[in-house]
Amino acid sequence: MAAGQPLQVMEVNLDGPRAGEVLVEIKATGICHTDEFTRSGADPEGLFPAILGHEGAGVVIEVGEGVTSLQPGDHVIPLYTPECRECEYCLNPKTNLCQKIRSTQGAGVMPDGTSRFSMLDGTPILHYMGCSTFANHTVLPEIALAKVRKDAPFDKICYIGCGVTTGIGAVINTAKVEIGSRAIVFGLGGIGLNVIQGLRLAGADQIVGVDLNDSKFDMATRFGMTDFVNPSKVSGDLVAHLVALTKGGADYTFDATGNVGVMRTALESAHKGWGESIIIGVAPSGAEISTRPFQLVTGRSWRGTAFGGARGRTDVPKIVDWYMQGKIEIDPMITHKLKLEDINKGFDLMHEGKSIRAVVEF
Ligand code: NAD
Numbered sequence: 001m002a003a004g005q006p007l008q009v010m011e012v013n014l015d016g017p018r019a020g021e022v023l024v025e026i027k028a029t030g031i032c033h034t035d036e037f038t039r040s041g042a043d044p045e046g047l048f049p050a051i052l053g054h055e056g057a058g059v060v061i062e063v064g065e066g067v068t069s070l071q072p073g074d075h076v077i078p079l080y081t082p083e084c085r086e087c088e089y090c091l092n093p094k095t096n097l098c099q100k101i102r103s104t105q106g107a108g109v110m111p112d113g114t115s116r117f118s119m120l121d122g123t124p125i126l127h128y129m130g131c132s133t134f135a136n137h138t139v140l141p142e143i144a145l146a147k148v149r150k151d152a153p154f155d156k157i158c159y160i161g162c163g164v165t166t167g168i169g170a171v172i173n174t175a176k177v178e179i180g181s182r183a184i185v186f187g188l189g190g191i192g193l194n195v196i197q198g199l200r201l202a203g204a205d206q207i208v209g210v211d212l213n214d215s216k217f218d219m220a221t222r223f224g225m226t227d228f229v230n231p232s233k234v235s236g237d238l239v240a241h242l243v244a245l246t247k248g249g250a251d252y253t254f255d256a257t258g259n260v261g262v263m264r265t266a267l268e269s270a271h272k273g274w275g276e277s278i279i280i281g282v283a284p285s286g287a288e289i290s291t292r293p294f295q296l297v298t299g300r301s302w303r304g305t306a307f308g309g310a311r312g313r314t315d316v317p318k319i320v321d322w323y324m325q326g327k328i329e330i331d332p333m334i335t336h337k338l339k340l341e342d343i344n345k346g347f348d349l350m351h352e353g354k355s356i357r358a359v360v361e362f
């Protein structure tokens with residue numbers, strides 16, 4: 001496929017796994033906004049032709065030489081943020097951004113610098129975010145696969161490969177929200193709803209949801225939202241309204257919109273002295289954030305999170321357990337199930353604001 005074009009469903013060649021790699025049969029994959037960001041051509045780092053998709057779940061079919069942690073039959077979730085457990089980043093408890101395969105993953109190839117996918121005429125096809133889950137079969141490095149329990153349904157746990165972990169992890173790993181906190185979540189889509197359920201899990205007392213779309217109210221309330229604000233219906237200053245609603249500002253605020261204006265509102269509606277604002281949303285290429293430095297001088301802090309600060313091989317199996325134990329919910333967020341040949345409908349549903357998550361089942 002090319003930038004700005006619909007996805008093409010086609011037969012391709014896939015080479016077997018080389019040393020340190022694993023062949024996975026993908027059973028289900030979610031369609032996330034980041035896939036659309038790349039598909040649309042808005043992603044300046046987007047490379048084509050590529051097989052997109054990064055929110056999947058499947059079964060190991062074959063392992064390459066030297067692979068020790070996985071074997072055929074294991075159930076796995078691909079990780080766009082790998083966990084090698086030996087690089088400088090993995091050894092630093094302050095980050096989850098493993099850099100072991102960063103440069104080759106960003107270039108759309110496996111760690112040896114080559115792609116396993118090609119067209120039937122031999123033209124190479126690039127991997128995407130190291131995952132390429134919009135495929136019946138894909139090859140990944142061993143360090144980019146979380147092994148999960150076998151009784152968990154693929155069509156639900158695929159969402160843990162991005163949206164669920166990003167939202168819940170932002171609360172638990174990045175903000176480390178304390179029991180009794182007040183919080184504001186901007187954007188009640190596939191990520192924001194998971195921030196809300198993460199806040200409920202963490203024992204927050206007040207969870208304010210902010211969205212321009214009133215239709216988000218019911219689902220957000222179901223996941224733990226206590227107050228709803230539609231900025232288009234607030235007369236006067238939105239920050240002042242939110243500060244009053246949270247009795248002085250929120251202990252934690254989260255941007256799950258990707259809008260830099262919203263990011264500023266989120267920072268400024270955090271409590272003076274200690275409020276923390278976490279950026280989750282990915283802003284358009286070239287966009288910049290701004291605020292008055294005095295906002296930070298007076299004790300607010302601005303932070304960001306990728307993949308919810310999760311170390312995938314360690315944390316993702318635990319989140320699958322939480323789902324199977326009923327500690328978190330996923331099923332109501334899977335609003336649409338599609339066949340592979342209808343994958344472009346999933347992108348349409350996203351544009352129309354009709355889906356939280358559309359999942360393709362193979
Ligand atoms: P989404 O489109 O499902 O949800 C966004 C929500 O924000 C929608 O409900 C929309 O109505 C609302 N919104 C838009 N503009 C608004 C505004 N000005 N004020 C209030 N609400 C507004 O998107 P999503 O899948 O939930 O993703 C949210 C963001 O998170 C995206 O930018 C995505 O790229 C990013 N993301 C980040 C990570 C990470 O690791 N940091 C991972 C996945 C996704």
Ligand code: DAO
Pocket residue numbers: 032034081097098099102162282305306307
């Ligand atoms: O280590 O420099 C790096 C890359 C980290 C990539 C993390 C991506 C997080 C946000 C993208 C949205 C994912 C769907």
Ligand code: ZN
Pocket residue numbers: 032033034035054055162163
């Ligand atoms: Zn995603």
Ligand code: ZN
Pocket residue numbers: 082083084085086087088089090091097098099100
């Ligand atoms: Zn590492």
